[in-house]
Amino acid sequence: MPRFDLHCHSTYSDGLLAPAAVVARAAAHGVDVLALTDHDEVGGLAEARAAAATAGIKLICGAEVSVSWEGQTIHVVALGIDPADPTLTQGLETIRSGRSGRARRIGDSLAAAGIRGAYEGALKHVTSERLVSRTHFARWLVEAGVARETKDVFKRYLTPGKPGYVAHEWATLPQAIGWIHAAGGQAVIAHPGRYKLSKTGMRRLLGEFRDGGGDAIEILTSSHTPAQFTEYAAYARAFDLLGSSGSDYHGPGESWLELGGLPELPAGAAPVWKHW
Secondary structure, three states, X not given: OOOXXXXXXXXXXXXXXXXXXXXXXXXXXOOOEEEEXXXXXXXXXXXXXXXXXXXXXXXXXXXXXXXXXXXXXXXXEEEOOOXXXXXXXXXXXXXXXXXXXXXXXXXXXXXXXXXXXHHHHHHOOOXXXXXXXXXXXXXXXXXXXXXXXXXXXXXXXXXXXXXXXXXXXXXXXXHHHHHHHHOOOEEEEOOHHHOOOOHHHHHHHHHHHHHOOOOEEEEEEOOOOHHHHHHHHHHHHHOOOEEEEEOOEOOOOOOOOOOOOOOOOOOOOOEOOOOO
């Protein structure tokens, strides 16, 4: 079986490695098919595509689209897109513009909690001027000694009810699915186990996603336990969604799971790549 990794990040969003380096690392770890899925960004795909041709692996053009749904931020991975499609590129540009304003508000919120200079500190960790994310703030907070590691930052800051959290309206679920389909891609709910949803809420999300034309759900990902692999495979079957697999790799020292490090999809889960 070819080894798929359909969710990872580069310096064009909040990853630590340039697109070519991500591809080289994936090839070195036995990945046959890789999707680069930077947050709300397709700028790294040309470099990644050229590197994949040299490395002898297949690159799937992707992105990870930020969505607001019932007061939560949900991520939808786009796979197999045309990165030049105007509907998609205009939609992603709208999201990135909103990110800039949110970053300044995060800095203000942290300053109100007694942590000054966070916005300027986060900018030192930004590798693409087109995107400032919570991860960049987390890296600076670790550097400043406020927290020991980035995962501690997200427990103590930057999430709902904590200092530094700023609510923001991203794309709607129908918008994200529409942009992805306009670009010829498939829409995948990313890491569903990370969302603070009841079983009823998860079923409501997946029902709306399916009814809106969504294609797949990420079953295997670094933030899921083996029990959740089975759980979300069952959701995929129940909602007639395809299953996807992606490490959500961000770089050495930040991702416990290496590129290509996931097992095969559970039996009975139809893979998102079945018609590729």
